[in-house]
Amino acid sequence: MLQHEISEGFVRKVGRNYFMILTIDGQRQQRKTGTNNLDKAVEMLEDWKAQAKAGVVEEARLRYEAMRDEYTQKGGKQVQESILRDLNMFFKNIRVSAITVKKLDEFRAWRESLPQVVEYRNGTLAKEIALRIQKATSNGRKKLSPGQKEKIEEEATTWVDNGVKATTNRRLTVLRAMFNFLVKRGTIQKTDVPSFPIANNVDNKRRGYLDKEDMDKLLKILPGYLHPFVRFLYATGMRSGQASQLTWDMVDSKVMELHVPGELTKNGEDFTLPLVYRDGTPMFDFVTDLKKSARQPHEPIFNTTDFRSQWRQACAKLALGIYNPETQVYRGLRPHDFRRTACRNMIKSGIPQAVAMAISGHKTDSMFRRYAILDKSAVQDAFGVLAGK
Structure with missing residues (x-):
């Protein structure tokens, strides 16, 4: 049987509940207990130590790629290519046990600062502002005041930025699903799943409709x-x-x-x-x-x-969208x-x-x-x- 070096470990209260800290083969690991009862937390720590000494330490060596493959192959889950690309790039060869809340926050900051994401965000914002100004000044309305234009720009910026946050949310949601799938299969424990920093109140859903x-x-x-x-x-x-x-x-x-x-x-x-x-x-x-x-x-x-082109031209004439035939740039219905x-x-x-x-x-x-x-x-x-x- 493989022998593993196990520290005595300890429990520490963080917020309302206790966390267990244990060093296995030189790697310090932390798990949530999900309880504020000290005796129960200590009992859970002893169980963890016993499992570690018995060789149940797979989760300490489990890498992101193994978790991803188990989710997509054994679980038969389909993941959008762009989502998988971002996850693969950032979490390459990272131990599952090292994917903490801090690491997830780092992923959000990394993903939302990618050059292609920033470029898309800025391009979308410019088109969104133009569309909102066009709608606000259509049907013979007067020219917008500086204050009205500033408000439109602020609202459009919030809407577009929420869109960026929402796409990051989708990536974190997929990663969380991978963790939960491993929990169901018994590969890791529920306490090994970190708290995912999903951005709240992010609403940039399209509400366009045609009367x-x-x-x-x-x-x-x-x-x-x-x-x-x-x-x-x-x-x-x-x-x-x-x-x-x-x-x-x-x-x-x-x-x-x-x-x-x-x-x-x-x-x-x-x-x-x-x-x-x-x-x-x-x-x-x-x-x-x-x-x-x-x-x-x-x-x-x-x-x-020629449906797409005809659609865009018609919507532009009705102020339902903005369209540049030369660049093929369109924003609207x-x-x-x-x-x-x-x-x-x-x-x-x-x-x-x-x-x-x-x-x-x-x-x-x-x-x-x-x-x-x-x-x-x-x-x-x-x-x-x-x-x-």
């Missing part, structure tokens, strides 16, 4: 061939990338349903979208066209040619905002949240509770409410 009046104005400017696509997004809240990949062979022979395969949905689950109301009338304008036209099986349902619009309209019409979530393709969202897969009749009823049928 019917602006939707009608948008359609008047957009080319006619894009109308079916835009109307479909507005009604369903489906992701534009997903909707652009829908093909005619996904529609049944009677043109009653659209079968969206899991490969196109974010949650990976198939979804059937009814194309007609209960009385048989079409829900979408492309349905009638489909019934009249012969389509190739793999031909896209919607013509989305996005097709993704149709998702909020559709969900808001459905909920406002009295459609149950679970039904709205199924239609838009959400599976988990803070706005809605978890939902089960719904049958098509519930979806038909939902669109029937919107259409007044």
Whole structure:
């Protein structure tokens, strides 16, 4: 059996609770006890010493990479590439036991001072200020006073800085999930998980949506061939990338349903979208066209040619965004905002949240509770409410 040099160790009260300090093979380690009872803390220290002497010291040598791999490979967890890149770079070859609150604070400072993050932050801020000034001075409003402009700049700065903090939060949340996964597998103890410094009150979520009046104005400017696509997004809240990949062979022979395969949905689950109301009338304008036209099986349902450019130009004309055709820089209303619009309209019409979530393709969202897969009749009823049928 391997022999390990173990110090006597001691407990120390920090705040309300006790911490255990023990030196194992020359490495000083600290663990939280989670208790303010001295006797219980001492008992936990003795248990830790016994485990260490018996050779249970894997967590002292465990590195970040091993924790990451166990989480992603054995846990089958998918982590966004940019998040993993930052974690890999900062925590390279660091012992899990060395990932303390101080180290996590250092990670936040490091990540938010990266040149690419600072550059993105400054560029986003400039566009956000320009967009807010444009909105504030649209519709014939007078020129902003210095005080009004200063307020806009302050609010935009807070919004953008919150966005930077929020993206760091997401990285810390993933790292915390790695720790918790190891706790569930028994690789480390719950007391080995540090307190994560997640920034609170960070709210930079987009709240853009399009009311019917602006939707009608948008359609008047957009080319006619894009109308079916835009109307479909507005009604369903489906992701534009997903909707652009829908093909005619996904529609049944009677043109009653659209079968969206899991490969196109974010949650990976198939979804059937009814194309007609209960009385048989079409829900979408492309349905009638489909019934009249012969389509190739793999031909896209919607013509989305030059959609992005046309969208940006139209939004700029309506003061819903700012757009520079030369640099292709745009800031403002996005097709993704149709998702909020559709969900808001459905909920406002009295459609149950679970039904709205199924239609838009959400599976988990803070706005809605978890939902089960719904049958098509519930979806038909939902669109029937919107259409007044």
